[in-house]
Amino acid sequence: YSQAGTLLYKHRMYEKAMEAYAKSLHCDSLLGNERGMVFHYRDLGDCYMLTGNSDSALYFFDKGLRLAVDMSNERLEAMVCAQLARLYEHMGNHAAAEKYIATAMAYDDSLERSPVLSIASRIYRATGREAKAVECDARLTRIGNIYGRQAAHGNLATYYSELGQMDSATIHFNMYEELTDSITRVKAVESLANVQFQGESMKLG
Numbered sequence: 001y002s003q004a005g006t007l008l009y010k011h012r013m014y015e016k017a018m019e020a021y022a023k024s025l026h027c028d029s030l031l032g033n034e035r036g037m038v039f040h041y042r043d044l045g046d047c048y049m050l051t052g053n054s055d056s057a058l059y060f061f062d063k064g065l066r067l068a069v070d071m072s073n074e075r076l077e078a079m080v081c082a083q084l085a086r087l088y089e090h091m092g093n094h095a096a097a098e099k100y101i102a103t104a105m106a107y108d109d110s111l112e113r114s115p116v117l118s119i120a121s122r123i124y125r126a127t128g129r130e131a132k133a134v135e136c137d138a139r140l141t142r143i144g145n146i147y148g149r150q151a152a153h154g155n156l157a158t159y160y161s162e163l164g165q166m167d168s169a170t171i172h173f174n175m176y177e178e179l180t181d182s183i184t185r186v187k188a189v190e191s192l193a194n195v196q197f198q199g200e201s202m203k204l205g
Contacts, residue, residue, distance in 0.1 A: 001027060002036070005043060014047045021047065038064045038076045042083055049087050057087055078107035082116050089123055097123050114140065114148035121155065134159055141175070146186070150179035 005020030021043045028036035041064030049057035061084045068076035085101035088094070101123060104116045117136045124133035133155070140152035153176040160169035 002040070005040075009043070009047065014051050018044060018047045034067055034071055035073070035076065038068050038071075038073070038080065041067065042080055045083060045087075049083075049090070054087065054091055058084075061087060074107050078104045078116075079112060082112060082119065085119050085123070086115075089119060089126075094123055094127050098127070114144040117144065118148045118151060121152070125155070130159070141172075146179060146183060150176060150183060153179060 001020045001024035005017045005024060008014075008017035008020060021040050025037060025040040025044070028034075028040060041060045045057045045060035045064065048054075048060065061080055064080040065077065065084065068080055081100040082104040085097045085099075085104060088097035088100065097119070101116065101120050104112065105120060117140050121133045121136035121140065124130070124136065137152035137155045137159075140148045141156070144152060153172045157169050157172035157176055160166070160172060
């Protein structure tokens with residue numbers, strides 16, 4: 001169920017992904033697999049967030065966070081806090097978003113660095129702390145995933161352009177364009193895979 005949910009999620013079939021994640025959560029609950037439950041609370045919250053249901057997303061993220069805290073598992077706590085920060089940032093509640101992103105940033109897990117730094121950059125920029133946002137963007141250009149690096153170079157291109165430092169602005173803009181082209185190619189491949197996946201699903205159905 002967990003693998004099926006992840007496959008459906010990657011193909012943006014969020015409603016069906018939620019059904020699979022809910023079944024996996026039920027199995028983990030019966031098995032007493034608390035770690036698995038935290039992941040599925042996060043997964044369900046993420047699906048609800050992406051389908052515009054903030055209340056349900058908050059409900060599942062909160063359940064995941066409480067369980068992670070009860071387990072004294074800092075890695076899982078940081079993981080869920082990053083999602084809560086993302087949700088609150090989307091909702092425009094920057095005070096709450098910053099509270100949770102601080103917890104996520106305190107746990108230095110390289111696998112989570114890129115999304116955490118991206119969220120932090122947006123929060124700092126939205127609250128007028130450009131210097132801290134630029135610091136996050138600079139780190140993202142070095143250690144971020146392709147999406148994090150793209151956004152960071154775009155932000156830095158704008159930042160240096162506004163300062164009149166056109167050489168630096170041009171360097172970051174060129175990197176932004178290069179990464180944008182790469183992302184466009186990746187999305188084209190993903191779209192084709194999605195069409196093929198849905199076609200196979202219809203045959204099986």
